[in-house]
Amino acid sequence: MAEKILLKNVGIPGSERLETYRSRGGYRALEKALRELKPSEVTDAVKKSGLRGRGGAGFPTGLKWSFVPKDVPGPRYLCCNADEGEPGTFKDRVILENDPHMLLEGIAISCFALSVVEAFIYIRGEFALGAERLERAVAEAEEAGLLGPNVLGSDFGLKVHVHRGAGSYICGEETALLESLEGKRGLPRLKPPFPASVGLYGRPTVINNVETLSCVPSIVQNGPEWFASIGTKGNTGPKLFAVSGHVERPGVYELPLGVTLRELLFEYAGGIRGGRGLKAVMPGGSSTPVITAEQADVKMDFDSLAAVGSALGSGAVIVMDDATCMVEVALGLTKFYRHESCGQCTPCREGLGWMVRLLEGIEFGRGSTADIDLLLEIASGISGKTLCPMGDAAVIPAQSTIARFRDEYESHVRTGGCPFKSAAGKVE
Amino acid sequence: MKAEDIQAILDKRKKEGGGLIAILEDVQAKYGCLPQEALKIVSKSTGRSMVDVFAVATFYRSFSLKPRGRHLVSVCVGTACHVRRSALIVQEFEKQLAIARGQTTSDREFTLETVNCLGACAIGPIVVVDGHYFSQVNVGHVSRILKKVRDGLDKVEVKGDERIFPVEVSCPRCNHTFMDRTHLIDGKPSIRVTIAFGNQHGWLRLSSLYGSYNVESEYEVPPQAIVNFFCPHCHTELIGGWDCPECGAPTVPMIVRNGGIVQICSRKGCRYHMLDLTRHA
Ligand SMILES: Cc1cc2nc3c(=O)[nH]c(=O)nc-3n(C[C@H](O)[C@H](O)[C@H](O)COP(=O)(O)O)c2cc1C
Numbered sequence: 241m242a243e244k245i246l247l248k249n250v251g252i253p254g255s256e257r258l259e260t261y262r263s264r265g266g267y268r269a270l271e272k273a274l275r276e277l278k279p280s281e282v283t284d285a286v287k288k289s290g291l292r293g294r295g296g297a298g299f300p301t302g303l304k305w306s307f308v309p310k311d312v313p314g315p316r317y318l319c320c321n322a323d324e325g326e327p328g329t330f331k332d333r334v335i336l337e338n339d340p341h342m343l344l345e346g347i348a349i350s351c352f353a354l355s356v357v358e359a360f361i362y363i364r365g366e367f368a369l370g371a372e373r374l375e376r377a378v379a380e381a382e383e384a385g386l387l388g389p390n391v392l393g394s395d396f397g398l399k400v401h402v403h404r405g406a407g408s409y410i411c412g413e414e415t416a417l418l419e420s421l422e423g424k425r426g427l428p429r430l431k432p433p434f435p436a437s438v439g440l441y442g443r444p445t446v447i448n449n450v451e452t453l454s455c456v457p458s459i460v461q462n463g464p465e466w467f468a469s470i471g472t473k474g475n476t477g478p479k480l481f482a483v484s485g486h487v488e489r490p491g492v493y494e495l496p497l498g499v500t501l502r503e504l505l506f507e508y509a510g511g512i513r514g515g516r517g518l519k520a521v522m523p524g525g526s527s528t529p530v531i532t533a534e535q536a537d538v539k540m541d542f543d544s545l546a547a548v549g550s551a552l553g554s555g556a557v558i559v560m561d562d563a564t565c566m567v568e569v570a571l572g573l574t575k576f577y578r579h580e581s582c583g584q585c586t587p588c589r590e591g592l593g594w595m596v597r598l599l600e601g602i603e604f605g606r607g608s609t610a611d612i613d614l615l616l617e618i619a620s621g622i623s624g625k626t627l628c629p630m631g632d633a634a635v636i637p638a639q640s641t642i643a644r645f646r647d648e649y650e651s652h653v654r655t656g657g658c659p660f661k662s663a664a665g666k667v668e
Numbered sequence: 669m670k671a672e673d674i675q676a677i678l679d680k681r682k683k684e685g686g687g688l689i690a691i692l693e694d695v696q697a698k699y700g701c702l703p704q705e706a707l708k709i710v711s712k713s714t715g716r717s718m719v720d721v722f723a724v725a726t727f728y729r730s731f732s733l734k735p736r737g738r739h740l741v742s743v744c745v746g747t748a749c750h751v752r753r754s755a756l757i758v759q760e761f762e763k764q765l766a767i768a769r770g771q772t773t774s775d776r777e778f779t780l781e782t783v784n785c786l787g788a789c790a791i792g793p794i795v796v797v798d799g800h801y802f803s804q805v806n807v808g809h810v811s812r813i814l815k816k817v818r819d820g821l822d823k824v825e826v827k828g829d830e831r832i833f834p835v836e837v838s839c840p841r842c843n844h845t846f847m848d849r850t851h852l853i854d855g856k857p858s859i860r861v862t863i864a865f866g867n868q869h870g871w872l873r874l875s876s877l878y879g880s881y882n883v884e885s886e887y888e889v890p891p892q893a894i895v896n897f898f899c900p901h902c903h904t905e906l907i908g909g910w911d912c913p914e915c916g917a918p919t920v921p922m923i924v925r926n927g928g929i930v931q932i933c934s935r936k937g938c939r940y941h942m943l944d945l946t947r948h949a
């Protein structure tokens with residue numbers, strides 16, 4: 241098992257407390273950054289490390305930081321995306337609840353690099369314990385002079401606010417998150433302009449995921465070369481995989497990017513529950529296309545998953561055994577997206593309702609072959625035609641299950657209902 | 669609803685910072701919903717139009733314009749719970765409560781809702797009632813969960829349950845007794861230990877009835893917090909040999925008089941405990 245970086249403190253009693261974090265070497269990277277490095281050198285280190293965003297899109301973090309204009313006077317902000325709403329994802333929660341200081345240290349170093357003096361953490365409303373611990377961690381760090389007006393006695397000052405969300409998936413999308421922070425409905429903004437130039441309250445803003453920011457202290461502490469030596473080329477560093485569904489040992493596993501899906505499922509997560517067969521996997525949360533058992537040797541990294549027509553997304557691995565009905569899975573998820581659609585764009589708002597009706601028809605024996613093709617047609621009318629990437633995400637469950645399991649849709653149509661229904665009652 | 673109460677929330681938020689969403693969260697927490705009158709006051713005082721306030725109030729899931737029941741039952745139908753058959757659990761709740769999802773029972777006791785992923789997929793299917801998590805739920809658990817809620821989630825009916833019996837315990841290190849005969853819980857001497865969590869440090873008294881979860885403590889322990897236990901006599905930390913199989917927190921060992929050992933989970937709200945009468949310390 242590889243050395244743990246992100247989860248190294250998890251499981252230690254009182255891991256969420258400042259004294260524990262410090263006793264295990266915490267905040268030394270911040271000290272190093274403030275004493276030995278220039279802000280631009282921190283950004284360069286992050287660039288060189290190859291760190292890519294862990295929030296879903298895998299965008300290179302150092303590059304994102306470099307988009308923030310240097311010469312604009314006035315405030316600029318950093319927002320930490322702790323909304324973690326993608327179904328199947330529960331990795332940021334582990335950090336928020338068990339190691340909030342690692343995140344705060346990452347935020348402080350990033351703000352130093354970006355000359356930001358005010359940062360916001362947008363935490364999912366349901367994460368009451370995480371929010372509580374985070375708020376306490378901020379207070380502890382301020383008291384110890386690790387946050388606040390003069391961080392570690394330097395000229396660099398930083399105020400961190402913890403903002404609790406109110407239950408909305410779309411607020412995880414970065415521009416919706418900014419709207420929500422401003423006290424409005426979470427309606428995504430049209431891009432460009434990108435948040436790096438026009439973000440929170442119209443100011444330059446960087447938005448990064450919890451896990452992304454939590455990688456920063458170890459990059460500064462151990463050097464970008466060390467970080468880049470973990471994982472595969474172009475996909476560097478450790479990754480948290482949240483494995484759920486039909487496995488024996490669901491949970492969060494930290495492994496280098498590029499571990500194979502097979503290894504993750506069978507060596508770490510204990511294999512498929514009840515000795516059943518593996519049918520399909522959503523490798524990066526519900527917005528990533530399903531892959532099949534034949535593809536289990538794929539490497540779990542951004543590029544390898546893209547090469548097999550899927551994505552690493554948030555690293556939430558949802559496993560489905562051979563008793564799972566793919567139409568039902570697609571229906572459940574499409575309903576979810578229909579509900580969470582913010583309603584601004586007609587294709588997403590109206591199209592998803594239509595897709596739900598068609599999927600219900602197929603699942604409950606009222607569908608036809610033409611409906612399957614119609615589903616694909618509506619999906620292509622939504623994808624790429626909305627303000628934010630939620631439209632693209634929303635059609636993926638239906639689109640990808642039809643692409644990989646069309647025969648299952650057809651047998652629903654042929655037999656007038658769901659062939660798995662009898663099994664459904666039996667499981668559990 | 670009183671106008672002064674709303675004003676107090678507005679004043680507090682003005683002082684501490686926090687925009688419209690934070691104000692509405694406070695109102696919702698106070699009344700369990702957002703009464704229209706309250707929204708009017710919020711609109712006037714924040715200078716945001718009623719349309720604006722209403723738009724925000726209806727956008728977010730944690731807000732409700734209609735009063736909710738006394739207990740909020742949330743069944744997760746997120747993908748990971750879904751593939752573990754949470755749809756059947758929703759149906760069972762609908763049947764037993766005789767309401768559809770999204771509705772409130774006529775006696776205003778229960779509101780049933782579905783949610784999409786509570787970030788606890790590894791232990792799904794998840795049902796949350798009033799902030800208490802039930803993990804790996806199946807259809808057969810539904811009536812038990814409802815009964816527990818009706819009985820009060822923190823209370824345990826002691827009489828007439830044959831799985832409940834008294835134990836006397838002591839410290840595994842110094843063997844001093846933990847029994848406190850001056851402080852009764854469930855009508856029996858309680859078990860006194862010292863606990864620490866966060867910056868708090870104080871006493872905790874547990875029921876000595878094995879099977880009862882009744883506790884009293886000097887400081888309110890937040891739900892889900894992992895607590896460190898210490899012997900009040902020798903001050904050794906009580907650390908068990910293994911982690912709780914239900915939630916992964918460390919377990920806390922105590923020696924049972926007449927032989928054996930009892931292990932309890934150190935996480936507030938986790939109900940794991942194990943009695944091993946065959947093992948002698
Ligand atoms: C509909 C939607 C929901 C999203 N939800 C989240 C989320 O819950 N957490 C998150 O970190 N990123 C989420 N994202 C991605 C963010 O928009 C953004 O790309 C990310 O926070 C950037 O951080 P990173 O560069 O560190 O990955 C979501 C995107 C979309 C389109």
Ligand code: FES
Binds near residue numbers: 327
């Ligand atoms: S899907 Fe139910 S907790 Fe994640």
